[in-house]
Amino acid sequence: MHTHETELRVRYEETDQMGVVYYSNYLVWFEVGRAECIRSLGTSYKEFERHGVHIVVAEAYCKYQFPARYDDVIIIRANLSEIRSRSMKYMYKVLRKADRKLLASGYTTHVFVDKNGKPMKIPKWVLGYIKKKN
Amino acid sequence: MHTHETELRVRYEETDQMGVVYYSNYLVWFEVGRAECIRSLGTSYKEFERHGVHIVVAEAYCKYQFPARYDDVIIIRANLSEIRSRSMKYMYKVLRKADRKLLASGYTTHVFVDKNGKPMKIPKWVLGYIKKKN
Amino acid sequence: MHTHETELRVRYEETDQMGVVYYSNYLVWFEVGRAECIRSLGTSYKEFERHGVHIVVAEAYCKYQFPARYDDVIIIRANLSEIRSRSMKYMYKVLRKADRKLLASGYTTHVFVDKNGKPMKIPKWVLGYIKKKN
Amino acid sequence: MHTHETELRVRYEETDQMGVVYYSNYLVWFEVGRAECIRSLGTSYKEFERHGVHIVVAEAYCKYQFPARYDDVIIIRANLSEIRSRSMKYMYKVLRKADRKLLASGYTTHVFVDKNGKPMKIPKWVLGYIKKKN
Numbered sequence: 001m002h003t004h005e006t007e008l009r010v011r012y013e014e015t016d017q018m019g020v021v022y023y024s025n026y027l028v029w030f031e032v033g034r035a036e037c038i039r040s041l042g043t044s045y046k047e048f049e050r051h052g053v054h055i056v057v058a059e060a061y062c063k064y065q066f067p068a069r070y071d072d073v074i075i076i077r078a079n080l081s082e083i084r085s086r087s088m089k090y091m092y093k094v095l096r097k098a099d100r101k102l103l104a105s106g107y108t109t110h111v112f113v114d115k116n117g118k119p120m121k122i123p124k125w126v127l128g129y130i131k132k133k134n
Numbered sequence: 135m136h137t138h139e140t141e142l143r144v145r146y147e148e149t150d151q152m153g154v155v156y157y158s159n160y161l162v163w164f165e166v167g168r169a170e171c172i173r174s175l176g177t178s179y180k181e182f183e184r185h186g187v188h189i190v191v192a193e194a195y196c197k198y199q200f201p202a203r204y205d206d207v208i209i210i211r212a213n214l215s216e217i218r219s220r221s222m223k224y225m226y227k228v229l230r231k232a233d234r235k236l237l238a239s240g241y242t243t244h245v246f247v248d249k250n251g252k253p254m255k256i257p258k259w260v261l262g263y264i265k266k267k268n
Numbered sequence: 269m270h271t272h273e274t275e276l277r278v279r280y281e282e283t284d285q286m287g288v289v290y291y292s293n294y295l296v297w298f299e300v301g302r303a304e305c306i307r308s309l310g311t312s313y314k315e316f317e318r319h320g321v322h323i324v325v326a327e328a329y330c331k332y333q334f335p336a337r338y339d340d341v342i343i344i345r346a347n348l349s350e351i352r353s354r355s356m357k358y359m360y361k362v363l364r365k366a367d368r369k370l371l372a373s374g375y376t377t378h379v380f381v382d383k384n385g386k387p388m389k390i391p392k393w394v395l396g397y398i399k400k401k402n
Numbered sequence: 403m404h405t406h407e408t409e410l411r412v413r414y415e416e417t418d419q420m421g422v423v424y425y426s427n428y429l430v431w432f433e434v435g436r437a438e439c440i441r442s443l444g445t446s447y448k449e450f451e452r453h454g455v456h457i458v459v460a461e462a463y464c465k466y467q468f469p470a471r472y473d474d475v476i477i478i479r480a481n482l483s484e485i486r487s488r489s490m491k492y493m494y495k496v497l498r499k500a501d502r503k504l505l506a507s508g509y510t511t512h513v514f515v516d517k518n519g520k521p522m523k524i525p526k527w528v529l530g531y532i533k534k535k536n
Contacts, residue, residue, distance in 0.1 A: 011430060013150065023295060146303070194426075194462075196463075205313070
């Protein structure tokens, strides 16, 4: 299904004393990739929340293949790979832009909840944005 | 006025590729020191928020004297140094526990706002906790 | 094999605008749990690095069951579940201390590398610490 | 002296449960602004480190005027305001791009150290890049 690529540059804050990017930051980058993937559908996650639709993370997985380093330009390739009535799954690839070397890959699964945290079905208008592109 | 010391251990995540703690983390530690200073008064910042009292940061300053390193046990010495009708100031010292070497010092100033973000006077019940100790 | 429990308190910085702990922070807590699990063996990860033994993350997985919130006291239960000649696996449970409710669970796999980042066998002296407890 | 503007978009990870950007993240943004300011001179901080020139933070100050929120596009205006033989100062303004509203302002001071952490004079070749633009 819909795939989108986002670029970002590694911040000094994201490195650790091994001289590489600390492992939890890849999950932050996944979130950036997800948000830009949603924006590329013509809406935004901010818009979802404004209408009381919250997407919470149920699972996250990352396989680290090669370290990202300070000042590298990184491509986050986010792919909405599954949509069910109450959940969805994103798959990611993290590439170094200079040579498109694969640095990491992973996935996140999500459930939809309302503003009180109660699980809900994906609203039709959200589905409308997703279907247009798939 | 009221001073409180809190201990924490430097996390790998807090280091950067220079092999020392990244500079913005000292502000996170100031927050930890502030929260424990409030707890030592017999209440908590969580309790403040539950009653619609939010404390926002107006200014933050830190002077870095000697680097904190991975696995160091750190003492955050937080001192509520000023209380006015609508604002307050905290001063901090960051010490290495092993030899009480001064690593950093700084301050934050704060204003009180209600749950809609509107500035408000410090509620009397909050002041009650502060005065007991000072 | 060897299991160790560590406590920490949720920092304001770790929350997000959904009012819960942001998902990447659980991986930071896994690292804290891992470090304290190693310390409970009578050595420390800092000691490993001093001797040129670096442990890098190959995979990380987290299943989020119930949100951690600001000021909660959290227990990180870390369990060294597998040791091979060049790798190891940790399993984690994240519990809320007040009622021991399970908030999240997960695992990380690791490989040993020398100071130049080259994969290496787990040194015998490291294995010595691990075997004492298992 | 030399001023440079960089854009970034607020990440969900950067928000806290007050629904605004957590205060220490502005220092991370200052770093991003600094790095891009150096890049605009025709070199990079990564290049400095490769040649054994490290710039450490001596002081940081931030005044918070209006909160940045999730998904806002932010402009970091970084200005190298002082150069001495062994130190330098940067001034910053953080603006919301949509209306150029001033969200925060601040400064950082820095000293130059070699790879062993020993203070050093700013190397002439570094000064060469700076002077070209001023």
